[in-house]
Each structure stands twice: as C-alpha cells, then as structure tokens.
Amino acid sequence: MPEENLHTYQSFEELYHAYKSIVYNTCLSYVQQPEDAEEITQNVFIEVNNSLHRFRGESLLKTWIYRIAINKSLDHLKYRSRKKRFGIFSDIFSGNNSPAEATADFHHPGVALENKEKSAILFKAINQLPENQKTAFILSKIEGLGNIEISEVLKKNVGAVESLLSRAGDNLRKQLSSLK
Numbered sequence: 041m042p043e044e045n046l047h048t049y050q051s052f053e054e055l056y057h058a059y060k061s062i063v064y065n066t067c068l069s070y071v072q073q074p075e076d077a078e079e080i081t082q083n084v085f086i087e088v089n090n091s092l093h094r095f096r097g098e099s100l101l102k103t104w105i106y107r108i109a110i111n112k113s114l115d116h117l118k119y120r121s122r123k124k125r126f127g128i129f130s131d132i133f134s135g136n137n138s139p140a141e142a143t144a145d146f147h148h149p150g151v152a153l154e155n156k157e158k159s160a161i162l163f164k165a166i167n168q169l170p171e172n173q174k175t176a177f178i179l180s181k182i183e184g185l186g187n188i189e190i191s192e193v194l195k196k197n198v199g200a201v202e203s204l205l206s207r208a209g210d211n212l213r214k215q216l217s218s219l220k
Contacts, residue, residue, distance in 0.1 A: 052092075056085055059102070062183070063109045069178045070113035071120075072163055080116050084109045103192045106185075110175055110193070165215040173208035180205055 049055040063084050068077035087108050095104055166174055172194070179185045179193060191201045 052089055055088070059105050060085070062102070063105060066106065066109045066178070066183060067113045067116075069163075069182045070110070070174075071116055072167075076116060076120075080109070080112050084112050087112070099192055100189075103189065106179070106193045114171065114175075161216070161219060162212075165212050165219075168215055169208055169211055173204050173211065176201055176204035177208040177212070 049058070060081065064077055064081045067080040067084070068074065071077055071080065084105070088105060091108075095101070166177060169177065175194065176190055179190045180187070185193070187198050187201045187205075191198045194201065194204075196204075
C-alpha cells in the first residue's frame with residue numbers, strides 16, 4: 041500500500057511507481073482498452089505532477105489521485121462517445137453503413153484469465169450503469185476500496201455510497217439476468 045504522506049516521497053518518480061498500478065487498473069476498469077488506459081495513466085501523472093503544489097493534504101494523497109484518474113477516465117469516455125457519434129454521422133454521409141464497434145477484448149489484472157468471457161459480460165453491464173453507480177461499483181468491487189474511502193473519493197457521505205452500491209447491484213442483477 042502506498043504511503044499517504046506526500047513528504048515521504050523523495051521524488052516524483054517514487055510517487056509514480058507507488059501509484060501507477062492503482063491508476064492504470066482504475067483507468068482500465070473504465071475504458072477497457074489497455075492502450076487507452078496507458079494513455080490516461082500518463083495524463084493522470086502529468087496532472088498530478090503539474091498540480092502537486094496545490095495539494096493541501098485535505099484528503100489522502102491516494103484519494104486525490106483516484107479522483108484525478110476517475111475524472112480523466114470519464115473525460116476520455118465522453119470524448120470517445122462524441123467521436124463515435126460523429127463517426128456514425130460521417131459513415132452515413134459517406135455511404136458506409138457498418139460503423140466499426142470496439143470490442144471489450146481486454147485482460148484486466150484483477151480478473152482471472154479463465155473468467156475472461158464472464159468478465160466481458162460483466163463489464164458490458166457495468167458500462168450501462170449511471171456514472172456515479174459505475175464509479176462506486178468499480179472502486180468497491182474491482183479496486184477493493186471500503187465505503188469510507190469511496191465516500192472520500194466521491195465526496196459523498198457513507199450512506200450515499202451504500203445507496204449507490206445497492207442500486208448498482210440491483211441494476212447489474214437485472215441486466216445480467218436478462219442476458220441468461
């Protein structure tokens with residue numbers, strides 16, 4: 041577990057090595073494309089490096105870095121969604137009737153290889169959740185954070201986090217049962 045005190049790191053490189061796996065796994069949980077997750081991870085650490093002077097220690101360093109990773113991941117998904125919509129219109133006007141669809145063919149470090157097919161179905165269902173439920177679910181079930189840590193990352197009280205997780209679970213159960 042990385043140290044939470046910024047002053048314990050002798051260099052930015054130490055901080056990067058302490059948090060790079062956490063950031064990459066979080067980003068991968070959102071975008072499900074290893075190349076995109078790597079790019080977002082780089083962007084997260086550029087932001088961290090550029091913003092370290094503004095970190096006041098009002099939250100844990102880990103919490104602050106999670107927030108940046110989540111925001112960068114969500115921004116990437118919004119950009120990808122806009123790009124996809126534009127691509128569909130472009131295809132329509134160019135006469136191409138079969139827009140390319142990206143598949144969720146990736147290996148998440150937290151998912152065993154023999155469960156790859158099941159995890160693809162699960163991530164497809166997770167992607168259908170509202171943004172706040174998706175974030176709470178990823179932080180809890182994939183990243184393994186406790187409700188208190190999630191409440192700090194999301195800047196919500198613990199009761200709100202519990203509610204988000206409960207609704208996410210209900211929505212996932214409904215989506216997954218309709219696939220059977």
